[in-house]
Structure formats: C-alpha cells, structure tokens
Amino acid sequence: MRTLKLIAVVVAALALSGAAAAAANAPAKKPASKPKEVTVADFYFSPEKVTIKKGQSVDWVWAESNTYPHDVHLKSGPKGLKNRASYSTKTTAVTDAEFEKKFTTPGTYKFICTIHPTMMHMTVIVKK
Numbered sequence: 001m002r003t004l005k006l007i008a009v010v011v012a013a014l015a016l017s018g019a020a021a022a023a024a025n026a027p028a029k030k031p032a033s034k035p036k037e038v039t040v041a042d043f044y045f046s047p048e049k050v051t052i053k054k055g056q057s058v059d060w061v062w063a064e065s066n067t068y069p070h071d072v073h074l075k076s077g078p079k080g081l082k083n084r085a086s087y088s089t090k091t092t093a094v095t096d097a098e099f100e101k102k103f104t105t106p107g108t109y110k111f112i113c114t115i116h117p118t119m120m121h122m123t124v125i126v127k128k
Contacts, residue, residue, distance in 0.1 A: 035059040035100055038122065040070050045111070045122040053127050054106050060089075062097040069094050070113045070120065078107025078126075087111075 035057035039046040042065070050058060060072050074087035081087075082105075089099050092115060103109070103126045113120035 033057075037061055039063050040066075040072065040097070040113070040120075042066050042068050042070075043116055043119045045113075045120055048122045049125070050122075051125045051127065052103060055102065055104060056126075057100050057102045058124055059098065059100040062093055062095050064095050066094050068115070070115060072099050073112050073114045075110045075112045075121075077109045078105050081105050081107070 033053065033056045036050045036052055036059070038050065038058055038060045039062075040060050041063040045060075052058065062070065069092040071089045071092045073089070074084055077084060077087065087101055087109065089097075103124065106126045106128045109124040109126070111122050111124065
C-alpha cells in the first residue's frame with residue numbers, strides 16, 4: 001500500500017515538473033500596451049506631449065465638461081507617412097467622442113484642433 005502511494009506521489013511530481021518545464025519553454029507573450037489617453041477639453045489637449053513606442057496607440061477622449069466642439073487634425077508627421085487622413089477625425093464633437101489611432105511609423109507627429117488651432121496643439125513622439 002505504501003509503495004502505491006509513493007508511486008502516485010512520484011507520478012504526480014513528474015507530471016507537474018513536466019508541465020512547468022513546458023510552460024518555461026513556451027515563448028513569452030508580450031503584454032499589449034495600453035493606449036496613451038489624451039483629453040480633448042475646451043481649448044487644450046492634455047497632455048500636450050506624449051511619447052509612445054512603435055505599434056502603440058493614442059486615444060483622444062472628449063471631456064464631459066466641454067461647451068465647444070473640437071477635432072483632432074494631423075498638421076505634420078514623419079517623412080514618408082502614408083494615409084495621413086487616417087490620423088485626423090472627420091467630424092467635430094462637443095462631448096461623448098473618442099478617437100483612437102495606432103502609430104506604426106516612428107517620428108514626430110504634430111496635431112491641432114482645426115477650430116482652435118492657436119490654442120489647441122499637441123505632439124506625439126513615436127520611438128522605434
């Protein structure tokens with residue numbers, strides 16, 4: 001009887017160590033990067049500058065306290081950037097709006113609100 005218990009313990013230990021070894025040898029998954037959030041508020045973006053890694057997103061969220069409409073418009077971007085129009089909102093909103101964009105080209109991006117361009121501007125820097 002003791003021998004059977006010992007065999008059962010050894011078998012269980014081997015099974016656990018095999019599972020642990022398989023897990024240790026499995027390729028590690030990179031955790032998904034959370035988007036950097038930027039608030040679109042009356043007459044400012046907050047923060048005015050964000051730095052992200054290539055492949056990460058920026059999520060612009062309109063403040064509930066807004067009383068004026070705003071948009072997000074790419075004023076300038078890195079050389080060779082394709083599909084520039086996809087980096088801008090097509091409509092303006094006062095509240096209850098959100099715009100998320102994934103950045104795949106490293107460089108410096110300058111954004112403005114076309115309704116308030118002298119007050120509302122921000123920069124996104126994308127690192128390799």
